[in-house]
Amino acid sequence: MYLTIVFLTFVSSLTVGFFGRFLGFYGAGLLATSCLILAFFISMFIFYEVALLGCFSYLKLVSWISSETLNVDWGFMFDSLTAVMCCVVTFISCLVHLYSTEYMSHDPHLPRFMSYLSLFTFFMLILVTADNFIQMFVGWEGVGLCSYLLINFWFTRIQANKAAIKAMLMNRIGDFSLIIGIIIIFIYYKSVDYASVAAITPFLKTDVITFLNINVSLLTIVGIFLFIGAVGKSAQLGLHTWLPDAMEGPTPVSALIHAATMVTAGVFLLARSSFVYEYSYDVLGYISIAGALTAFCASTIGLVQNDLKRVIAYSTCSQLGYMVFACGLSNYSTGVFHLSNHAFFKALLFLSAGSIIHAVNDEQDMRKMGGLKKLLPFTYSMVVIGSLALIGFPFLTGFYSKDLILELAFSKFSSFGFFSYFLGTFGAFLTAFYSTRLLCLTFLSEPAGHKSVIPFAADVPNAITFALGVLAIPSIFIGFYSKDMIVGLGTEFFGTAIYVPLENNNIFDAEFIDLFYKLLPVNLSLLGATLSFLLYSFYYRVLFRLKVSVVGKRVYNFFNRKWFFDKIYNEYFGQFFFKLGYSMSYKFIDRGIFELLGPTGLSFTTTGLGSNLYRNQTGYMYHYTYSILVSFTVLLALRFLWLFFFIDFRLFLLFFILLFLTFAKLEIKS
Known part of the structure; x- marks a missing residue:
């Protein structure tokens, strides 16, 4: 049963990919969706047996690499962390498959799309079920490959090509770093499986290594x-x-990448590597700072985006920041709890965005929508549920994990904790603002779309609405029903899957912080939602005057240009490496040095030398006799010089040959 969940998606991908033309659109969609639904039910059994009953399972399939001390098996580890991830991944993936059968029904390449989705799910399951870093890296690279294929699914679009290449290149930076970390682990641990690394780590916590000529702690660099x-x-x-x-990829791809699979792999890695980070306090501090800055910066950028899907995408960046700084504050279980909660309402938001785009003839600019509340009542209800869960509205799913993260950050009573708390709290205000802005511009404002499109927009009772309705249920209830089980005080849900020393466990302290700091994130979220609703519904002229003011223009331009990250990367990094690669690597080294010393230079030299030797064959005996006499005279002279100065005769011999060729060339020219 345990291996079935992993390889069911792989068989589905291969079958639909190779035989999709014979199965047809209906057959390919039915097969892929059925396999994912079956995988989800199996994951529920795994969750019951592994997480609830505490029967952790370790399966060794076959030996993969056996080379002296490097021994890597195809092994699968099913603990409570893996069980949670399997349930989330398969649930979201099966709904995305079902949604795609309708959303992509008019695309002529639907079987290929379904094959990519199943392959994506397979690699994600490989990532979360692996029992060693090497096998995890296979799944890590697999989801990167599938993200490239899915983002570039409509490969005739230039923007899709650029987005896919950008995703691949940006991820290569992180992947290269991960490879270095795994290599260092193998060098000093002589093992790459999680159990061995976790057992050996306490004995290496004081080890210092030299990296780039700098002495640094082994666990810090890892x-x-x-x-x-x-x-x-x-x-x-x-x-x-x-x-x-x-x-730029199809909307189901956005839901699958952003909700439950690829982007959560980093948070999963942090939780899985807790046994390393808990012995390196400095690295945890950097992680909390990076996560808090991400949560804040992504929220500010989302304020001024006009593309419907990009607003939700930046909210994903922001929520990932919350998960990461929770891990940086040693609250890995809370980060994973927010990961699972976020998957449901973020998938609901993305799939609802796809329903909107589908209804308004593929329009994504919110400024060209408006007035869709009465035309798309069901989708409107779903977006309201997803947005309220996202902003942490009381008693919805996001409230139970997002506010808990902020409470735990404050109860750390450290500089890192306070920094994360206040940035995260202000980020919650901004999240509520742009989530309500999305609702106002899309549904509540006056219609601003094309007259030929807006009147025909309508909800369609099909697979799209069914998937949205199913996702709405956990977006409302899953946080309430699972909080005490997963992150409740004294719970042993994760057991040995996540290691946190008692001195770093502060969930008890979070119960006794001041009520003001407990309620501050909720109050700011409600304030942001109310302020956004008033500004975009009644006081939009005030908002316009604020935007066109001197300060407003600069702030708006700064946020709308995404803090100039793309500009800096393109102009100062991209152009630099492009010019360096063209002028130095290509023109000077490749086309210059390598060509002159390599095939081109060797070809011209051999051809010219052969031509010169051919021309020296004059056919006159006295020419040959004269050349022999001169050669012997020079050779004897050089021999005498060698005996006199004790110099290696072979150098003179080489010099003589070069001198002869030079004279021959001069003679031919004369």
Whole structure:
């Protein structure tokens, strides 16, 4: 049963990919969706047996690499962390498959799309079920490959090509760092499986290594490299620019990448590597700072975006920041809890956005929508539920995890904790503002779309609405029903899956912070939602005057240009490496040095030398006799010089040959 959940998606991908033309659109969609639904039910059984009953399972399939001390098996580890991830991944994926059968029904390449989705799910399951870093890296690279294929699914679009390449290149930075971290682990641990690394780590906590001629703690350098890998995959500040551009792919791809799979891999890696980070306090501090800055910066950018899907994408960056700084404050279980909650309402928002785009003839600019509340009542209800869960409205799913993260951050009573708390709290205000702005511009404002499109927009009772309705249920209730089980005080849900020393466990302290700081995130969220509703519904002229003011223009331009990250990367990094690669690497080294010393230069030299030797064959005996006499005279002279100065005769011999060729060339020219 345990292996079935992993390989069912792989068989589905291969079958639909190779035989999709024979199965047809209906057959391909039915097969892929059925396999994912079956995988979800199996994951529920795994969750019951592993997480609820505490029967952790370790399966060794076959030996993969056996080379002296490097021994890697195809092994699968099912603990409570894996069980949670399997349930989330398969649930979201099966609904995305079902949604795609209707959303992509008019696309002639639907079987290929379904094959990519199933392959994506397979690699994500490989990532979360692996029992060692190498096998985890296979799934890590697999989801990166599938994200490239899915973002570039409509490969005739230039923007889709650019977005896919950008996602691949940005992730390569993190992947390269992750490889270095895994190599360092193998060198000093002589093992790469999680159990061995976790057992050996306490004995290496004081070890110091020399890296780039700098003495640094072994666990610090390992933690930094693993975290940079998580930064690339989970789109943290600095390597986050690929995530909003990934919106060029079909909407189901956005839901699958942003909700439950690829972007959460970095958070999963941090939780899985807790046994390393808990012995490196400095790295945890950097992680909390990076996550808090990401949560704040992404929220500010989302304020002024006009593309419907990009607003939701930046909210994903922001929520990932909350998960990461929760892990940086040693609250891995809370970060994973928010990860699972976020998956449901973020998938609901993305799929609802797809329903809106589908209804308004593929329009994504919110300024060209408006007035859709009465035309799309069901979708409107779903977006309201998803948005309220996102902003942490009381008693919805997001409230139970997002506010808990902020409470835990404050109860750390450290500089890192306070920094994360206040940035996260202000980010919650901004999140509520732009989520309500999305509702106002799309549904509540006056219609601003094309007259030939808006009147025909309508909800369609099909697979799209069914998927939205199913996602709405956990978006409302799952946080309430699972909080005490997963992150409740004294719970043993994660057991040994996540390691946190008793001195770093502060969930008890969070119960006794001041009520003001407990309610501040909720109050600011409600304030942001109310302020946004008033400004965009009644006082939009005030908002316009604020935007066109001198300060407003600068602030708006700064946020709308995404803090100039893309500009800096393109002009100062992209252009630099492009020019360096063309002028230095290509023109000077490749076309210059390598060609002159390599095939081209050797070809011209051989041809010219052969031609010169051919021309020296004059056919006159006295020419040959004269050449022999001169050669012997020079050779004897050089021999005498060698005996006199004790110099290696072979150098003179080489000099003589070069001199002869030079004279021959001069003679031919004369």
